[in-house]
Amino acid sequence: MRDKQNPQLNRNGELTHLLSIEGLPREILTRILDTAAPFSEVSEREVKKVPLLRGKSVFNLFFENSTRTRTTFEIAAKRLSADVINLNINTSSANKGETLLDTADNLAAMQADMFIVRHASSGAPHLIAQHLGVAGHDHIHVINAGDGRHAHPTQGLLDMYTIRHYKKNFTQLSVAIVGDVLHSRVARSQIHALTTLGVPDLRVIAPKTLLPTGIERLGVKVFNDMREGLRGVDVVMMLRLQSERMQGALLPSTQEFFKSYGLTPDKLALAKPDAIVMHPGPMNRGVEIDSAVADGGQAVILPQVTFGIAVRMAVMAMLAGST
Amino acid sequence: MPKSLPDAEKLCTDLADAMRAHVDPAKTALVGIHTGGVWVAEKLHAALGLKIPAGSMDVSFYRDDYHQRGLHNNAKTSQIPFEVEGAHIVIVDDVLFTGRTIRAAMNELFDYGRPARIGLAVLADRSGRELPVAATFCPHSLSLPDTQMLALERAGDGKLSFRLVDRDKPAEPGEAIADTESGDGGRK
Known part of the structure; x- marks a missing residue:
């Protein structure tokens, strides 16, 4: 069954990570587009914010630089009232030898709720999502913000x-x-x-x-x-x-x-x-x-x-x- | 359970009559809550001859049960076609139940500006309040068990009517905004 194999969907068939468009059924793509329409109006208000992600911590994990993509995710998260933490990891721990999954574990220990992952290697966000599931952190959602030549x-x-x-x-x-x-x-x-x-x-x-x-x-x-x-x-x-x-x-x-x-x-x-x-x-x-x-x-x-x-x-x- | 459901069309007329002495056609602005409240607001707008175009709101982004139930399917775009700052606003919904939708609607309205005054007009109050919310204008009250929803429907010719719908499961107290009782009853 697709729901069981697709790591992006939970047991209820809902999207729980966004790693790749490949393998997502048309209904889910259409639902995302339908859901985006009312959000576009939020950015035109006096107060450009809705409280959905209030109290949630969103980590921008950029193992590869991209100011523009990081900024758009940051704005989106802030307009949902989340707290956003930006980590440019090519300039920090990775240089000190920390592995990708150790980084993920450390941030999970800081009560992260969502990871936005940009990485030069294809499959890195998938690896993180899989690891979080195994490590009992499946409440943390992963969004692929571009991995190698694979997907964006x-x-x-x-x-x-x-x-x-x-x-x-x-x-x-x-x-x-x-x-x-x-x-x-x-x-x-x-x-x-x-x-x-x-x-x-x-x-x-x-x-x-x-x-x-x-x-x-x-x-x-x-x-x-x-x-x-x-x-x-x-x-x-x-x-x-x-x-x-x-x-x-x-x-x-x-x-x-x-x-x-x-x-x-x-x-x-x-x-x-x-x-x-x-x-x-x-x-x-x-x-x-x-x-x-x-x-x-x-x-x-x-x-x-x-x-x-x-x-x-x-x-x-x-x-x-x-x- | 009541023997017969109230006539929604007649309640619209009664509601307009109750509001007439209290609204200023040049100053009062209506905001209907999706979906039933928007239908009622359209009728009130015409019956009261209001000049300011009516707004509509989908409170999905302000609901207090998002973390239990996720994002509402088919969220609609909120449209407030007037300046909220200093406005005299009447929020319009079909049925008042827990009061949670109205709290969400007020929170949303304040993100557009600071209204001078907000009132609430509903066709029916089914009791079961979980928050200190009361309607300013309400022509009908009834009492329903938690397992049932009073759903407003609109026919092809625009006629409104009520229907009783059994909920898929009884709500736990404090769990849901359940007074958006049109369409899917505000539930996923």
Whole structure:
């Protein structure tokens, strides 16, 4: 039974950790998106706070730096009235030799209620969640805030919220994911979410050197020619070129990449006239996206950031309320 | 158990009549609590000829049973289309029971501003209060066993009616906000 195997669901079938979008049924994804809608209104109030997580301690465990992601989780937790403790572990205990699980045990001993985990290694949040269960701390919820090349589920979910906000229905859409798919945990989460939600035409556009082998098996059509791939799409999801993760010569140069795979107004003109342009940030202007597009009328990149707070609030409230 | 349930449409009229002398159409603002309270607020708004658009609230984020029961399914977006600071507000709900929903609603309202005054209008008071909360306007009182809920329903033509629903399990005292008695009765 799925409920027994999926480590993200408790015995009542409720979401208790968010580790990956892969394996989550459509009903749960839809429920998260539905729950996020009322939370987005909270951020527009005079008092941008609701008391759901009052008295709870949320630990941001960032074994890999990411000021932006950490900040959005921090804001989301604070708007739920939680106490937030930020730990940049690459600059602390890990350097002194403490293991991942020792760190988790120590924080559990401090009566933590939720861990937001960012780690350079795929599977680290899963390992922590599993360990907490074995160690009798299964009241502590774990959210994966990006692990290696594996998953970044809240980014995938906020992207789905954004698409649903502008396009209403997933089941008639053409969606293109463009750029550095190879290094992108965001792309994996997006692909799992989009296929689960029933997008019939899902494309990835990238040079062969930036595509993982066997990506077609996830249910996507691969295009190496960006102009061909963008034809008639409703949604263009750009990815950040992750130069910092590239070892060796995957690309001739960023200028060359921009020429072939940068989203420019003339390439965007091949998509549907009402197509939206998304980017998970931070953007490399002039590398994967032209400023004229990034700042243009079809870009929904800043709304993505705003929706991200509501989606993270919804996920935290659902996890902390699972019984 | 009462032999027959009160007529919800008639109670709406009675409630509007009871409120009329106490509201100022230019100043009074209604806030209905999802879902039944929103329906009642719509009817009161029309019957009283109020000028300020009615607001609606879903108190899911303020409920005191979140840690026992988790987040309410299908939470709705609260919409308060007027300035709460200094406003004369009447909270509208279908049935008053424990008072916990009303406490949550007042807490939520204060996150929008400091109202000058808050009143409470309900169609029926079924008794069973667990908090010091009383309705300002209430045309009907009745007593029901804990195992039953008085649920407000709305037909396709907009007509409101009450129905008795057996709860899945009796509430433990102090356990739940149980006076959102429309729809799923405020329970998961």
